[in-house]
Amino acid sequence: MVESEPLKPKPRPIVRIGIFLISHSLLISIVCCTAGVLALLLLPVLAKNTYISENALVPGSAHPMLTSQDVSEANKFVKEITNLKPTGTSIGIPGLIAQHMVDLGAEVCYHKFHPQLNKFHPLHFFSGPDSGIIQENCSCSSYSINTVGIIRAPRGDGKEAIVLVTPYNSVNVSLGEALSLGIAFSVFSLLTRVTWLAKDIIWLAADSQHGEYASVAAWLRDYQTPLFGGFAKLNSEMCHESSMLYELKKSPVTGAEVSDVFRRAGTMAAALVIKVADGNDEVEKETLSIYAEASNGQMPNLDLINVVSYLAVHGQGLRVKVEKFSSLLDSKWLRVLGETFESLGKVARSLNPQWKFGMPVADYIEGTATLASSLYHQALGVPTGPHGAFRDYQVDAITLEISPIVSSNKGRQNEFLLRGGRLVEGVLRTVNNLLEKFHQSFFLYLLTSPSKFVSVGVYMIAFALLVAPLPLAAASLYSDANKLDSSSEKDTLTSSSASVDVPSITFKSWNWLHDAKTVFVVHIWSVIITLLPFFISQILNCTPTNSLLIWVLLSVFCLLALRMILGSSFSLTSVSQLQKKEWALLKSVTISAAFVGLCLMSVINFATAEIGALLIVPMCSMATPLRFELKARSLRFITRAACNLVLAFIGFPPNAYVISKGLFEGFGSMNVGDFWNWLESLRAWNSATYLYVCMVHIPCWVLCVYILLHHC
Template sequence: MALSARLLALRRSPVLLKLPPYLSALCILVGLGWLLILPLNEYSRQTYISENAILPGQVHTYFGGSEHNVFRAYRQEVYGLSERSDHERIAGLGSVMREQGLKVANQSYSWHVAGEEISGTNVSGLLKGPRADATEAMVLMAAWRNFEGEINYSGVALALTLARYFKRWSIWSKDILVLISEDSTYGPEAWVSAYHTTSIVPTASRNISSLPIKAGALQGAVALDYPAGPWGQRFDKLDIAYDGINGALPNLDLFNTAVQVASSQMGIGCSLHNLKDHSDSYKDRLKTISKGLITQSVGHATGPHSAFMPYHVDAITLKTIGDGWHDEMTLGRTTESLFRSINNLLEHLHQSFFFYVLMNTNRFVSIGNYLPAAMIIAGSFSISALALWVQSGKPTPSEGTKPMRPGEKRKQPGMTVVKDGKNVALVPKEDLEVVERKMFIPAAVVLGVHLAGFIPLYLLNHVDRSNLPYTFITLTAATVILPQYLARHFLSNLPPQQICTIQSLSLLLLGATLSTLSTLNFSLAFLLGLLCSPLSFVRPLPSLRFSLEQSTRYVSVDDAAGIAANLAVVGPISVMFVAVSPPVVLWVVKGMFFGSAGAEGMLVEMARGWVAQGVWTGAVIWGVWWPVWVVGGSVLWSGCWRRPADDE
């Protein structure tokens, strides 16, 4: 047999055409298994400092002694300010900074989200470095209220104490900005956005005043989260928060410097994601990776440092946890040593990793090792899309392949001659035929459904808070009904080739989007790929539609058994498919992470993230995941409304 004839025969081989679903399932399992082997030592590395100029922990720290009395005095003053009005508190913080010799500026801001106003005032001070040329700066910040909403008594007091202490030193080659923000999310966002903008035009959703005092390019930022009350409280460990908005990460050198200074120089244990007891076992490493994936995929701020990531400013938050023997002086010396390390930098942090997955404070996985996990899962959708594309080019079953009626003779399939040099082969004509694909309707369907995804995105970000739960319930119901409507009134009337083309274009777009997203936010791409994995195996369900003649005539026992069998297949598959729809998954997330806050709390946080922080997770959910699920549901239920083959 000639080679070309064999290839043509292989192209239409039933065995080959049955492989794509198994290959897609294999890709999903391999991608998930790839993530599960990352905690092993063979696939991870010990952390190390790439930038030799940082010299972490190589200096002697002098913070202590009389500074302890200054800190306690400031803590009492902060406690007194907490019992006064906001105007008096802001004036009091500014007065303290002016007494230290800092240039002080206030910045007011407000956001309008979900019918509510988020407003506040930041207080910042500038410490001019004696050896600085106003081209580079560092940021020391402490939010008035931390991420949990507690007043950051000791954190604010320690920031003020360190500002007074830093003012007496002549070693600084960079300016130091001291920021006391109103909260841990929107205050830093307003401050850093104004810092990198010459003029901010007020809009309907935000009104941010400009900063009258600025310095050079920000080289790093460190936030202090130490909410111990007016009488103080010792702590056990430092939890280092490093996740930024949309999964952005600081340069690994900054994180390693903080760990090196705290653990090696000061003897403070460090942790991640509030996991205090980490035995460095496979289970604990996997738990740390899982928490990191969830946090980064959500994309919201995890502390005051998160707002700096979109502006390419490396930042972390030092948060005290537990009850131990370390006190504020230890944290102060840690911060001093960290700032002196950043002060040594001759250029912006760039030599270490910006994309990594941490398993504990001294072990990480680089992008080259973890990225294939998301890429392989994204590839499973491309495989399914290509298989459907090939299937869409196949001709409809000919008369010879239809079920034979009693007394009917099957016609022989047409044959064609294929020549390859001196070799001649007879190949069935159907193996060489390719049906012309009509692309307009499939492309219009896919494009229209994706554009419709902006409707829930707009509603959930602009509806008042009190109406958000009702809007979400309506969207959940519409999400379930829309595929049924499209399947019954539109897709059931299309030829099977066009239905295959619609599904192929949808999966191809999903695979391309996840491949691109995995390089920007690996966690979001990986989890979204797992949630969308059932879409690769969606095929039209058995028909449940009967003509008027059938419904009026007597239904035999065999017909009734067929109807029951089809219902037994359609029912469970439909329930499982609805269970992985975006609204249902969000309802589950609400129950797991928002508890008493309910759907309203979850939706408000999502709206705040979109409007105030620029989080694109909502756009991915409603602009990528939701349309693909709707298209998949329309294809799935299109078979239910199609006439049985015998009636056509």
């Protein structure tokens, strides 16, 4: 009686699902990539209306207390500023602001700082620019002075504060800057008299002659860092107290001595940056523009934007807008897509009236233009205003830019000051109601309009669909390479003795280490090219185009040198086997590295990972040696080879930058050196996008090109 062989246990269901997905990776990759792009285009349709999550805010629950008398005093203050002639040391306006603060009964101090350089520091990439570097050969006259006034809350314990920031150029103040100071003065004057204030109020009149961000960041750095002793002792090595600061403290404009001790209030609950843009006669209604993006895609709590938008529209009748790409408003393909979604929405509502799918074409186009702008500015990682300095300290802050209507009528200016002041008063009173920091609403979101947003739970679906094919494709390529190893191993067993093929069997499972070493060498090279721009920027009188060419040439030289030193190839397999499987293993490791890089970037800046996936995933998925494609001489393979060449051309970072900028701004004024300037701005602001471009995108592009040229 012959014993039957025992049945092999069936693999677990999750293993069978994994095997099925890997065996059909090509079809699944096409479906996932298509669905990911479609999900990205559907985001404006899936956007939800904004709402106040924190019940304690209750915006608009109290009537405004700002009166026409406050506006009249603010108007006089604006006239004093505009009529004041700047002195040689530019101390007139800071002294005037300090005098009015003292008259209101506030605690006043000066904050002296020096314009500072942004220099490369690899450990500061995930915060704001390195603002702790003082310019060399600086003079005392180049110092700027912030004026800080603090109102102590009668109902508070001094543990929390709200910051109001008004940037202005003390050397040449504009009418818009004077109006922003007037709005802040009217609100500040009101808050010195109210009894409901539970949080301290800090008014920072930031001297922005060397940059708005620099002045706010300098004050914040000193606010968060304990300093002992008077302010004059802090800079005694560079400037004497008896020079500019002493002259300002004893200035006849001030009329009173202001303390040189750096004054603080409580922990910052929120911050508002008030700016007034140049007016426009063609505009029939005052407009409020909200800027919220900070460094590396950080956003303030959505409740703060919702409060400002609600009070501006329903309280003061302002038109609220957020930044958008105007070039997309006239896009024909976007209009066709909007018409398609609108038609599908009508069909869906005819089947079930409760299905709220689709939107008007005009709303879709405007929502897409706003979404693209929000995604781009978050991915760029550069703050869109001085509010970005607060987000580096985890303080919710936004910039409010009010655009008035230009008119010589005095009543029009008074009405504008009244509207702006009541808006700021309402926002401060609403934040004053908070019992804790903003935490109820979203921190990860994309705006499609001032009243619509897409949460992270929705827009992460598009990214997940885009990157899902990468691990499946890597596993499929590795599996196919192992099958080739198995077939070659069987041939060896039939033609050779056992003593000869044992080393081949032992080494077979480690063949991927050779390709992993190649990928590792390329990523070591990426670290080198990340550091090169810092040294190239030290070359004097070097144009951006020449700097870019030097960077490319040095990068190629370093890659060849590393290849010669560390990248010597070795293999115990035959040349025929290399042609069949070596590129597959290399592509498998490359795809795995791209997947890891995108996932890590999504933790730091989701918008950057989203845009990067649109370029990297198709390029890595389709990369195949051109020799094999052209050798087949069929239309399908030749088409795939052409697609590979197009993707490699578009995926090259300078080309991708020039094409994207040309599509949004036009190709008339394009210059190759613009990419270098863009890269330098990312490096100066310590944007993590710079690390992504140099250490994730460029290595993947080089490896894909290496696969395309494999055995050519």
